[in-house]
Amino acid sequence: MKCIECSALGGNIDEVLSMSSDAPKPGSEEVQKGKGKTMIVKVEACSLSRGDSIMLEGSCDLMLNPKLPFVPGMDICGVVEEVAENSEAFKVGDRIVATNGMTPTGGLAEYAVVQTNNAAKAPANITPVQASVLPNSPIAGLHAAKAAKLKEGDRVMVLGGSGGVGSALLQLVKDAKASFLATTSTAEALCLSLGADVVVNYRETNWYEDERYKAEPFDVVIDCVGWRDEWKEAYRRGVLKSGWNGGLSMRALCRAG
Secondary structure, three states: EEEEEOOOOOOOOHHHHHHHHOOOOOOOOHHHOOOOOEEEEEEEEEOOHHHHHHHHHHOOOOOOOOOEOOOOEEEEEEEEEEEOOOOOOOOOOOEEEEEEEOEEEEOOOEEEEEEEEEEEEOOOOOHHHOOOOOOOOOHHHHHHHHHOOOOOOOEEEEEEOOOOOHHHHHOOOOHOOOOEEEEEOOOOOHHHHHOOOOOOOOOOOOOOOOOOHHHOOOOEHHHHEOOOHHHHHHHHHHEOOOEEEEEEEEEEEEEOO
16 A cells, blocks of 8 residues: 655654555454454545654654654544444444544555544544544644633633644634633734634733733633743733633643632
């Protein structure tokens, strides 16, 4: 089968990635080995995120570096080609979205081996390309939105609104009927199109120093970048209402009580 292979970590991407046309296609033994929890998927689309680029750089400390050469990509949309007969969740022909989770490899190929517990049926009203992004960043954004307990009328700041998680969050916050949505980013046009009312260029100004936000502080600040010092500074300056603060994965989250 055809696939993209990575021959080294940390090198020039044009030099370490190459097209292969003779990679072995996963066979029935993969399904049998998975004891009903594995299926073979014909890949229609594979999305790449910051996690994939970190893996290619060889600088990811959350997952083991794969054995070289390897096929990059962990988030896909495709059609089930083979699955265990006793599978209750999926059948041959189902269009699914899936991630390989803590083993971020195998997506940039014609066929991929997927764990059934890392998959879900793809929405019917979007394209395979659109669906392929769903298993990763948007899920993190959804968890953040739920953890923030967003409610109608909230004033919300999303730090890093143009990234994978941030761009999903902007839409989720707007859908929750926030009264005001601000974000930090250099991609102003993109963030405005996703629902932001104000986009602050973090390279030019510190949003937490803006007197407008001290007069009308935020109910929620969600950090998609990891700069915890920013929302702590916002809390200290009165730009974030007093309340509880906690964490979600590698992203800090604050909210008024």
